[in-house]
Amino acid sequence: MRGMLRHLVPARVERAGIRTGLRWKLSAAIALVGALVAIVLSLVVHNAARVSMLDNARDLADERLRIAQRNYELSGRLNFPNIRIDDQELPSELRFKVEKGRRATFVSDHGGGAPDIWAAVPLKDGHVLSLHTGFTDRSTDILNDLDQALVIGSIAVVLGGSALGVLIGGQLSRRLRKAAAAANQVAKGETDVRVRDAIGGVVRDETDDLASAVDAMADALQQRLEAERRVTADIAHELRTPVTGLLTAAELLPPGRPTELVMDRAKAMRTLVEDVLEVARLDGASERAELQDILLGEFVTRRVAAKDPEVEVRVVHESMVTTDPRRLERVLLNLLTNAGRHGKPPIQVTVEGRVIRVRDHGPGFPRDLLAEGPSRFRTGSSDRAGRGHGLGLTIAAGQARVLGARLTFRNVRPAGAPEHRPSEGAVAVLWLPEHAPTNTGSYPMLP
Secondary structure (H helix, E strand, O other): OHHHHHHHOOOOOOOOOOOOOHHHHHHHHHHHHHHHHHHHHHHHHHHHHHHHHHHHHHHHHHHHHHHHHHHHHHHOOOOOOOEEEOOOOOOHHHHHHHHOOOOEEEEEOOOOOOOEEEEEEEOOOOOEEEEEEEOOHHHHHHHHHHHHHHHHHHHHHHHHHHHHHHHHHHHHHHHHHHHHHHHHHHHOOOOOOOHHHHHOOOOOOHHHHHHHHHHHHHHHHHHHHHHHHHHHHHHHHHHHHHHHHHHHHHHOOOOOHHHHHHHHHHHHHHHHHHHHHHHHHHHOOOOOOEEEEEEHHHHHHHHHHHHOOOOEEEEEEOOEEEEOHHHHHHHHHHHHHHHHHHOOOOOEEEEEOOEEEEEEOOOOOOHHHHHHOOOOOOOOOOOOOOOOOOOHHHHHHHHHHHOOOEEEEEEOOOOOOOOOOOOOOEEEEEEOOOOOOHHHOOEEOOO
């Protein structure tokens, strides 16, 4: 299940370039939209206020012109400020309207300064009475205050939108991070973890739908893998009886080369059946280590000498460890067997504290094994020319997991050597835990 879920729910997604969080993306989006809306509204309000003030100024100028016209026609005198007769500076647009006998107003905008307000009316004697005033300082101050308020309001909208985006995005980001962490736990084999329970929360949204879908997928995969494991275990268990009978019958054959060939194949089949059963038990996560204290260097030296006296063992630093000796021996012997079958001598074993290294001088591990780890029915030979059915490293990795240890694989290359250059050997490293692996459900062995 771990291998399949690792492809569906990666433990770490790496992307090229800059990685930004969801909260900052939402904050930037809301701030951008808020800034655009604030700018548009500010321009609309500014223009509307300016047009309204200009209209008021034009109405006021027209009203003053009416009073000035009435006084002029009654008294013949100009008793109003800024009133002139036949003003030479009268704008041509306004003069054109007045020549048609219309009373009109006009705004002359200079671009950078305050606009000029004009009002003109034709008199009965053929002259033109006009009023010329500027945009009042009070109106200019009001417009400037309005612009300042709009700027402050726009900044407040942008900052408030950013804060709201960080708040909403942060909440959604936290839920997604919890979901990702729970999915990673499922991918590592913790089948009792549920993504929906991990994210929590009262409000249901699309994140809950995603979590429920991941949980359903994990349950379906777990059921399928469990069914396949049971079928494999049942088949291997059923094969034990006929294989044992075949081996017993082969021992009754008369001595000779044919009998040796039959015995060799029968033993190989029995080993394969036993390995398949062991893999099925390890996949079922029901195995528990029986712990006891051992001197690691002494233990490894004795076991390797019993397996192959020609293998060199070097104890750099002796250490007392708490582990399961039977399972540790299984891991060590499988690594030695793999090195002997697919590597080249000399084979060297190094013990340094809680770390055991097994090195050979062969062509090295294949790339698939280095990238994905051991896989059943795939040998450790890069050219697949080695002997064996490819369950040794899978069993070693499974037993290491029961011990709470970490098993890694790498190839030995000279510093700076190109990738196409053949390896100078393969190294399998077993990292035993510092403390007893109680999190795997193990228990101390009774004396």
